Amino acid sequence: MSTFNTLAEPNRRKLLDALVDGPQSVSALVGAIGMSQPVVSKHLKILRDAGLVHVTPDGQRRLYSVNPEPLSELDDWLAKYRELWAGRLDALEAHLHNAEDHQGDRP
Amino acid sequence: MSTFNTLAEPNRRKLLDALVDGPQSVSALVGAIGMSQPVVSKHLKILRDAGLVHVTPDGQRRLYSVNPEPLSELDDWLAKYRELWAGRLDALEAHLHNAEDHQGDRP
DNA sequence: TAGAAATATATCTATATGGACATATATCTG
DNA sequence: CAGATATATGTCCATATAGATATATTTCTA
Numbered sequence: 001m002s003t004f005n006t007l008a009e010p011n012r013r014k015l016l017d018a019l020v021d022g023p024q025s026v027s028a029l030v031g032a033i034g035m036s037q038p039v040v041s042k043h044l045k046i047l048r049d050a051g052l053v054h055v056t057p058d059g060q061r062r063l064y065s066v067n068p069e070p071l072s073e074l075d076d077w078l079a080k081y082r083e084l085w086a087g088r089l090d091a092l093e094a095h096l097h098n099a100e101d102h103q104g105d106r107p
Numbered sequence: 108m109s110t111f112n113t114l115a116e117p118n119r120r121k122l123l124d125a126l127v128d129g130p131q132s133v134s135a136l137v138g139a140i141g142m143s144q145p146v147v148s149k150h151l152k153i154l155r156d157a158g159l160v161h162v163t164p165d166g167q168r169r170l171y172s173v174n175p176e177p178l179s180e181l182d183d184w185l186a187k188y189r190e191l192w193a194g195r196l197d198a199l200e201a202h203l204h205n206a207e208d209h210q211g212d213r214p
Numbered sequence: 215t216a217g218a219a220a221t222a223t224a225t226c227t228a229t230a231t232g233g234a235c236a237t238a239t240a241t242c243t244g
Numbered sequence: 245c246a247g248a249t250a251t252a253t254g255t256c257c258a259t260a261t262a263g264a265t266a267t268a269t270t271t272c273t274a
Contacts, residue, residue: 001120008115009262013108020187026221039263041222060220060271068192071185078182080127085175116232133251146233148252167241167250 001077003070006050011035012043016052016066023056023065108184110177113157118142119150123159123173130163130172 007013011033018024018032030040044064047053054067114120118140125131125139137147151171154160161174 004111004115004120008111011262013111017187020191027219036264037221038223038265042262045222062221066188066191068188071188072192075185075189078178078185080124081173081175081178082182084127084173085179118232134249143234144251145235145253149232152252169251 001070001073002050003052003074006046006052007074009043009046011039012047015040015043015047015064019053019064019066023063025058025061025063027061029064108177108180109157110159110181113153113159114181116150116153118146119154119159122147122150122154122171126160126171126173130170132165132168132170134168136171 007016014033015029018029024032026037026040026044029044030037033040035043044053047064048055051067051070053064056063056065114123121140122136125136131139133144133147133151136151137144140147142150151160151162154171155162158174158177160171163170163172
């Protein structure tokens with residue numbers, strides 16, 4: 001799973017985080033992240049190749065958005081280990097319910 | 108989160124996978140993974156430093172086991188993105204229920 | 215059509231890291 | 245205590261990659 005490799009870079013995770021609330025142009029991302037435009041474009045290419053983002057041309061801009069598919073696969077990978085910290089599937093669901101009011105609680 | 112960095116290496120994920128069903132000695136892991144002992148020990152050290160495994164001395168052996176705490180944090184990180192592919196929290200719970208009979212179904 | 219604006223790409227360098235190999239350390243057994 | 249066994253560590257090399265810088269490409273606008 002190259003998803004891990006791609007997400008290993010902190011700035012790429014920042015880029016994803018900046019996209020979680022909706023599509024953004026490259027220059028918006030440059031402003032949000034505080035890196036040079038070429039570096040941002042380079043990271044965006046890597047995110048693209050990993051299928052983690054999706055591009056929509058909009059005139060001379062490119063609107064990037066999160067493509068959640070690889071993240072879903074990451075979630076599936078995690079499934080193997082969930083019972084190790086949640087004990088039971090039920091406990092996980094309880095945890096998810098608590099996540100509705102976003103508190104940093106650990107069972 | 109250095110967890111991503113640590114898990115970016117495929118052989119380290121193999122090591123974790125080999126530990127999911129219970130503790131294993133280094134030599135058992137060497138046999139399971141098919142890498143040289145020094146390389147396995149090196150990867151185990153990285154997994155240890157990332158807090159992903161735990162060691163219990165057992166005579167001249169070391170028994171390694173998964174420490175799920177960082178994986179739980181990874182799960183929390185994923186939470187931000189879940190609704191992007193699950194749409195609703197309820198949909199996620201349904202997915203988890205389906206995971207009880209381990210099928211590779213995607214909604 | 216000639217810039218200007220937005221984005222992508224190419225090149226270079228420094229650094230991080232995986233694996234091979236040699237060796238050190240610790241523990242067990244005769 | 246002397247080997248044998250299990251594991252860890254150190255060194256070296258090849259490779260991957262992040263960022264800086266320069267430049268190319270595309271699209272908009274006067």
